[in-house]
Amino acid sequence: MNKKFDVIVVGELNVDLILNQIHSFPEIGKEKFADNMTLTLGSSAAIFASNLSSLGMRVAFIGAIGGDIFGRFCKEELEKKGVDCSMILKRDELETGATVILNFGDDRANITYQGAMKQLSIYDISEEMLHRGRHLHFSSYFFQPGFKGQLDCLFKKAKEAGLTTSFDMQWDPSEQWDLDFRQVLPFVDVFIPNEAELLNLTKQSTLEKALEIIKDTANIIVVKRGKWGSVLFYNNEIISCDAFLNNEVVDAIGAGDSFNAGFIFSYLKKQTLIHCQKFANLTGAVSTTKPGGTTAFTNYPEIIKTAKEKFGYEE
Numbered sequence: 193m194n195k196k197f198d199v200i201v202v203g204e205l206n207v208d209l210i211l212n213q214i215h216s217f218p219e220i221g222k223e224k225f226a227d228n229m230t231l232t233l234g235s236s237a238a239i240f241a242s243n244l245s246s247l248g249m250r251v252a253f254i255g256a257i258g259g260d261i262f263g264r265f266c267k268e269e270l271e272k273k274g275v276d277c278s279m280i281l282k283r284d285e286l287e288t289g290a291t292v293i294l295n296f297g298d299d300r301a302n303i304t305y306q307g308a309m310k311q312l313s314i315y316d317i318s319e320e321m322l323h324r325g326r327h328l329h330f331s332s333y334f335f336q337p338g339f340k341g342q343l344d345c346l347f348k349k350a351k352e353a354g355l356t357t358s359f360d361m362q363w364d365p366s367e368q369w370d371l372d373f374r375q376v377l378p379f380v381d382v383f384i385p386n387e388a389e390l391l392n393l394t395k396q397s398t399l400e401k402a403l404e405i406i407k408d409t410a411n412i413i414v415v416k417r418g419k420w421g422s423v424l425f426y427n428n429e430i431i432s433c434d435a436f437l438n439n440e441v442v443d444a445i446g447a448g449d450s451f452n453a454g455f456i457f458s459y460l461k462k463q464t465l466i467h468c469q470k471f472a473n474l475t476g477a478v479s480t481t482k483p484g485g486t487t488a489f490t491n492y493p494e495i496i497k498t499a500k501e502k503f504g505y506e507e
Contacts, residue, residue: 197276198249198460200325200355202317202346203237204309204332205255205280206289207262210445210484214296226294232484233269234291235309236362237331239449239485240456242273243475246489247457252276252325254317256308259284263308273486279321283308295443304365306335313338314346322353327460329357329452333371334364341372347379356460358382360452361389369393377410382459384452386416387423399423403430414455414469416448416476424469433469436477436503446485451476453489474499 213227233242237255245251253275257263259282266288267277289307293300309332316338322328328350333343347357359380361371369392377383387399396402399415403425406413413425421435454475458468475489478498482488489495499505 195324195326196250197252197325199241199244199251199327199329199456200254200279200322201237201241201244201251202254202328202330203240204235204289204306204312204335205238205253205257205263205266206234206291206304206307206309207265208232208234208291208293208445208484210293210295210443212295212443212483214294217294217296217301230483231265233266233486235289235332236360236449237329238266238270239446240329240331240360240452241275242270242486243446243450243453243479243489244457245274246486246491247453247475247495248492249457249460250276252279254279254281254312254321256281256283256286256312256316258282258286258288258308260288262288262290269486273489281312281316283311286311293445295445300445304335309336311338312336314342317346317349319349319353322350322355325355327356327358327456329359329456331360331449331452332362334362334366340370343371344376344379347376351379356381358384358452358456358459360384360448361393363389364392367392369395373406374409377406380411382412382414382455383410384414384416384455386418386448390415400430412465414472416451418444418447422451422469422473424465426465431466431469433466433473436474436499436505438477438480438502441480442483444480445483447476447479449485450479450489474503474505477503
């Protein structure tokens, strides 16, 4: 069956207000300066969708925005990247989410106002919507209480509609990690956490122990490890892949989401999983060459050009 979209992305929508070159982290009762500020499209799901579209996939987004300037900004930025926004829900009585990001050296602190993203739920997603795509990606479970305890139903509906699926749960701001992965992961083809998230979810102290806990319920597991690259776990085999290191990082915002985009792009092209992993490491690194999570991604030829110039990548 011919599908209109390669990927349908379900997730949170917010703007990022990024403060760079800050002199020090804030202290109660004190004022600090930042030498640089950027307002850009934020959220794991939106960065993933934008960069996957820039790579050449047909992408649609399901999310919730308010009837405000931030909502218009999010929608316009997605559309500039070629993402279909016809299934985004606009709720005039709500405000669009926003994240304030303080970059300091190689580290950062984030504060997020959830806004409209809190109102999106599984009941907003119909079978007709899902039937329009080949693949479903869901991001940021803990930011979207409308899916709490019901995420398996969304993935199950997607599988029944013939879609492949992927899931990046992201960090839990409450640090409770209340996600029944044994209920959800059987319906997820590609699970893409980072190492810290996986350790917290499984309550284990090492990656090897975490994979042992999760292996019987998951299918393909890809673990992001930042400058240490990534780990692929499939068929009881662990495969490590070194990172493409950038010695001139502009910022790391969206690098993990760009990793996801590279992996799913290759996965839907039916490349080997090892190729998917290597290309994901590459797209994660490319993201660090420009500010924000999406500016390094214009189109496939330009992305590959950057990869060759910065990292010596050869297709």
